Amino acid sequence: MLEKYDLTKKTDDRTYAKEIKPLQERLGVLQRALRDKKIPTIIVLDGWNTSGITMSTYEIIQSLDPRGFTLHAIERPTEEERARPFMWRFWMRTPSKGRIALFARSWYSRALAEELHYSGWKKALKDKINSINNFERQLSDDGAVIVKFFLHISKEEQKARLLERERNPLTSWLLTQRIWDFHYHYETNLPIIDEFMEKTDTDHAPWHVIEATDRKYTILKVYSILVKSLEKRIAAEKEGELKKGKQKNLPLPPKKPVTRRSSSGSAYTKEECQNVLTSLQIEMLELNYLLFKRKIPFIIVYEGWDAAGKGGNITRVARFMNPLGYNVTPISAPNENDRQYHYLRRFIKHYPKAGHFAIYDRSWYGRVLVERVEGFCTENEWQRAYQEINEMEQDYVESSGGGIVKFWLEISKEEQLKRFQQRANDPLKVWKITEEDWRNREKWKLYEDAVDEMLARTSTQYAPWVVTESDNKWYSRVKVLKTIIRHTEQLL
Amino acid sequence: MLEKYDLTKKTDDRTYAKEIKPLQERLGVLQRALRDKKIPTIIVLDGWNTSGITMSTYEIIQSLDPRGFTLHAIERPTEEERARPFMWRFWMRTPSKGRIALFARSWYSRALAEELHYSGWKKALKDKINSINNFERQLSDDGAVIVKFFLHISKEEQKARLLERERNPLTSWLLTQRIWDFHYHYETNLPIIDEFMEKTDTDHAPWHVIEATDRKYTILKVYSILVKSLEKRIAAEKEGELKKGKQKNLPLPPKKPVTRRSSSGSAYTKEECQNVLTSLQIEMLELNYLLFKRKIPFIIVYEGWDAAGKGGNITRVARFMNPLGYNVTPISAPNENDRQYHYLRRFIKHYPKAGHFAIYDRSWYGRVLVERVEGFCTENEWQRAYQEINEMEQDYVESSGGGIVKFWLEISKEEQLKRFQQRANDPLKVWKITEEDWRNREKWKLYEDAVDEMLARTSTQYAPWVVTESDNKWYSRVKVLKTIIRHTEQLL
Numbered sequence: 015m016l017e018k019y020d021l022t023k024k025t026d027d028r029t030y031a032k033e034i035k036p037l038q039e040r041l042g043v044l045q046r047a048l049r050d051k052k053i054p055t056i057i058v059l060d061g062w063n064t065s066g067i068t069m070s071t072y073e074i075i076q077s078l079d080p081r082g083f084t085l086h087a088i089e090r091p092t093e094e095e096r097a098r099p100f101m102w103r104f105w106m107r108t109p110s111k112g113r114i115a116l117f118a119r120s121w122y123s124r125a126l127a128e129e130l131h132y133s134g135w136k137k138a139l140k141d142k143i144n145s146i147n148n149f150e151r152q153l154s155d156d157g158a159v160i161v162k163f164f165l166h167i168s169k170e171e172q173k174a175r176l177l178e179r180e181r182n183p184l185t186s187w188l189l190t191q192r193i194w195d196f197h198y199h200y201e202t203n204l205p206i207i208d209e210f211m212e213k214t215d216t217d218h219a220p221w222h223v224i225e226a227t228d229r230k231y232t233i234l235k236v237y238s239i240l241v242k243s244l245e246k247r248i249a250a251e252k253e254g255e256l257k258k259g260k261q262k263n264l265p266l267p268p269k270k271p272v273t274r275r276s277s278s279g280s281a282y283t284k285e286e287c288q289n290v291l292t293s294l295q296i297e298m299l300e301l302n303y304l305l306f307k308r309k310i311p312f313i314i315v316y317e318g319w320d321a322a323g324k325g326g327n328i329t330r331v332a333r334f335m336n337p338l339g340y341n342v343t344p345i346s347a348p349n350e351n352d353r354q355y356h357y358l359r360r361f362i363k364h365y366p367k368a369g370h371f372a373i374y375d376r377s378w379y380g381r382v383l384v385e386r387v388e389g390f391c392t393e394n395e396w397q398r399a400y401q402e403i404n405e406m407e408q409d410y411v412e413s414s415g416g417g418i419v420k421f422w423l424e425i426s427k428e429e430q431l432k433r434f435q436q437r438a439n440d441p442l443k444v445w446k447i448t449e450e451d452w453r454n455r456e457k458w459k460l461y462e463d464a465v466d467e468m469l470a471r472t473s474t475q476y477a478p479w480v481v482t483e484s485d486n487k488w489y490s491r492v493k494v495l496k497t498i499i500r501h502t503e504q505l506l
Numbered sequence: 507m508l509e510k511y512d513l514t515k516k517t518d519d520r521t522y523a524k525e526i527k528p529l530q531e532r533l534g535v536l537q538r539a540l541r542d543k544k545i546p547t548i549i550v551l552d553g554w555n556t557s558g559i560t561m562s563t564y565e566i567i568q569s570l571d572p573r574g575f576t577l578h579a580i581e582r583p584t585e586e587e588r589a590r591p592f593m594w595r596f597w598m599r600t601p602s603k604g605r606i607a608l609f610a611r612s613w614y615s616r617a618l619a620e621e622l623h624y625s626g627w628k629k630a631l632k633d634k635i636n637s638i639n640n641f642e643r644q645l646s647d648d649g650a651v652i653v654k655f656f657l658h659i660s661k662e663e664q665k666a667r668l669l670e671r672e673r674n675p676l677t678s679w680l681l682t683q684r685i686w687d688f689h690y691h692y693e694t695n696l697p698i699i700d701e702f703m704e705k706t707d708t709d710h711a712p713w714h715v716i717e718a719t720d721r722k723y724t725i726l727k728v729y730s731i732l733v734k735s736l737e738k739r740i741a742a743e744k745e746g747e748l749k750k751g752k753q754k755n756l757p758l759p760p761k762k763p764v765t766r767r768s769s770s771g772s773a774y775t776k777e778e779c780q781n782v783l784t785s786l787q788i789e790m791l792e793l794n795y796l797l798f799k800r801k802i803p804f805i806i807v808y809e810g811w812d813a814a815g816k817g818g819n820i821t822r823v824a825r826f827m828n829p830l831g832y833n834v835t836p837i838s839a840p841n842e843n844d845r846q847y848h849y850l851r852r853f854i855k856h857y858p859k860a861g862h863f864a865i866y867d868r869s870w871y872g873r874v875l876v877e878r879v880e881g882f883c884t885e886n887e888w889q890r891a892y893q894e895i896n897e898m899e900q901d902y903v904e905s906s907g908g909g910i911v912k913f914w915l916e917i918s919k920e921e922q923l924k925r926f927q928q929r930a931n932d933p934l935k936v937w938k939i940t941e942e943d944w945r946n947r948e949k950w951k952l953y954e955d956a957v958d959e960m961l962a963r964t965s966t967q968y969a970p971w972v973v974t975e976s977d978n979k980w981y982s983r984v985k986v987l988k989t990i991i992r993h994t995e996q997l998l
Contacts, residue, residue, distance in 0.1 A: 342572040
């Protein structure tokens with residue numbers, strides 16, 4: 015992409031003076047339109063060092079209401095960020111509906127900066143391309159507009175600018191050896207960047223290369239492309255093309271045959287199970303310690319019928335873990351704030367730190383279970399979710415070096431009734447049972463269909479579903495703990 | 507406090523076996539009661555190294571539903587945390603209503619660890635005591651229950667434990683020189699810790715010293731005090747003692763005479779003001795740079811009548827700043843999630859990083875303005891807020907080394923009417939005016955009283971209010987910018 019550009023382009027003062035003003039005003043108007051239509055906007059400014067990223071950012075925000083945008087200057091990750099997968103920090107910076115997120119440098123620069131000096135960079139960059147494409151497509155499918163700029167200058171121009179900065183005491187301290195190294199390797203890096211951009215140049219998040227030698231030319235071109243892109247998005251909104259339910263469909267992941275759901279495992283007695291549990295305890299603590307030392311994270315997802323025993327199971331399993339090494343995240347209906355973002359964001363937020371366990375009590379699968387059955391999202395949305403979830407889980411496993419295992423706690427309809435009645439009659443347990451539980455029970459068949467489709471479409475090699483027979487609570491706990499041990503062992 | 511304890515206390519196996527079980531069950535029941543009553547719970551476990559903090563934490567959580575608590579193992583602050591005032595990271599870890607936050611080590615350990623090795627530690631610790639007492643009292647006033655344990659062992663006991671750990675390859679790597687140093691200075695540190703505890707031992711957040719030589723004795727005592735404290739809190743709730751509006755009153759800060767609010771500053775023309783603004787630009791950018799280099803943060807608060815020109819003022823002022831050096835936080839009504847915490851938390855969350863500006867478009871003063879006038883909080887709550895806000899601002903200034911300046915944008919009632927009508931008649935501006943604006947206008951007098959009381963009670967030396975005459979928008983912008991320059995200069 016980068017070779018063909020004519021880097022001598024310039025804009026004269028008169029043209030600039032004439033054209034910039036209406037563009038600036040237009041951008042202000044568009045910001046309000048995006049806000050009113052609750053469209054999240056992502057603007058990426060990336061490019062060579064000294065190509066004018068800060069200057070262009072500065073020029074754009076002159077036309078924006080500062081209360082409606084956030085500027086993210088992307089630099090080295092913090093400790094918190096380094097302990098999470100690569101895209102995590104960018105997911106956390108996605109704009110809420112109606113807001114603009116401006117990225118001065120982005121996941122592109124960071125992928126290059128963090129990978130290019132390793133010997134395995136080719137594979138790493140390929141993984142990153144996948145992560146990035148999924149990220150951008152998922153946000154776009156959810157209604158976001160994404161505009162990406164690459165500010166392009168020649169090696170000679172860069173050299174001149176670096177030398178100028180070096181001479182100026184106000185800027186010289188900003189120049190690191192790394193920046194110079196990247197300059198010396200301009201020719202080596204160019205085709206890598208070129209390929210990177212080509213593979214991330216998509217319909218929903220296209221690249222715009224800006225010939226950034228002349229300041230005025232740069233500003234005008236950035237402005238006019240930005241204004242055009244935002245206008246296009248708003249026009250699309252008006253025509254209803256992107257209205258909920260009318261979005262293009264993602265391919266559904268194939269349905270794999272899964273083991274039939276079964277609710278009864280074995281007739282182990284409580285005592286037998288307790289003995290097994292005790293014998294597993296030491297194994298578990300040792301594993302815990304090794305995962306912690308090697309900074310390998312692990313995600314455990316619990317889903318299951320109401321009264322299937324998720325709470326008790328989590329409590330028992332957690333007792334076998336180092337208390338400083340895990341977090342339990344209970345998931346309920348999304349709140350006001352959650353709803354301002356892509357639905358996956360609130361789960362990604364609770365990704366475990368390197369070396370830790372994250373236990374989700376219910377999870378992102380709510381999308382294809384309760385939200386599907388109760389109609390809380392559109393059909394397009396929950397159908398799209400299978401693919402989105404598979405991508406998210408694969409990305410997690412690949413980029414964190416950790417693992418995921420998902421438990422479906424299965425009980426029979428009769429067993430559920432028995433437990434509901436027990437709860438209703440026990441003053442110590444009556445808080446556990448609500449009207450909603452009874453209502454959900456009436457939709458058993460609808461939920462069964464949703465569960466079966468979920469198991470068939472989202473049980474993958476990297477994030478398998480384990481149907482856990484839970485009519486016998488003790489058996490269920492033993493199975494969960496054994497499964498966790500087996501899966502974490504493989505990561506060591 | 508620490509000298510008088512008999513550190514030879516023990517519990518025999520039979521007593522332990524008999525007494526622990528009912529306490530464990532009781533704690534589980536209490537957790538649910540706290541959840542149902544939406545009481546946030548803070549449990550602090552602190553003490554000497556090797557005194558059994560991890561062990562005690564582990565024992566407590568055995569009785570808790572892991573979905574309802576979060577364990578915070580407090581260690582060195584992260585980069586993000588170091589760039590904020592001391593209490594920030596603890597504010598961010600306060601539990602939401604109905605949840606338990608367990609702190610294994612806390613602000614106490616951190617205050618000692620982060621301050622004790624500086625020569626100015628006495629003053630620093632005194633400041634921290636103030637911060638901590640305010641923090642705990644504010645949370646308690648908001649309904650939280652706080653239980654603090656100090657695990658106490660003798661120097662000899664500690665030495666034996668340290669040596670034991672050193673011999674064990676599984677634990678030896680955890681022992682740092684710092685831990686040994688702290689041990690060698692046991693006698694020097696004891697009176698310092700003693701005084702620290704004495705000055706933070708309050709009715710609402712009392713210290714409980716645990717003689718932690720014997721493991722079983724330790725567990726039983728921690729459990730029984732914890733159960734008793736939580737039961738007391740729940741009983742108080744039942745008796746309605748802590749019901750909203752019945753809480754004890756904080757002293758109101760004195761009303762200081764303030765400059766009369768005035769809406770007209772001068773007859774400067776737009777052109778004159780623009781010239782002044784341009785001349786201030788360079789000064790501002792230079793200051794920006796110096797604050798950034800020296801890591802001094804600064805908070806700017808905007809409050810004012812509807813249509814007083816906050817938005818335009820912020821936009822113009824922000825244009826003079828380094829785009830990477832500021833954040834604008836627009837404040838609207840608290841959402842579901844915000845309401846689960848102390849009302850100040852969502853503002854504290856957006857404190858600027860060291861070296862940055864934070865601009866709040868409306869702020870925590872909503873409590874004593876809109877929430878007071880519209881009855882969104884109780885009279886006790888908004889009256890308490892004056893003192894809470896003053897404490898928060900003073901603490902901010904003292905612990906960050908930064909500054910705060912607050913602008914009240916004043917316009918006359920006639921000017922507001924004129925602007926409302928202009929907005930209503932301009933298709934480009936009609937979005938700016940809502941029914942609510944007209945309704946607020948009808949309550950002008952009530953708001954005036956609230957504004958006057960706010961200015962009188964919360965204009966302090968460390969965080970002054972600046973009434974900004976805003977009938978002339980240009981004059982208002984010049985005044986704001988000049989004021990910011992004057993106040994930030996003083997920090998250099």
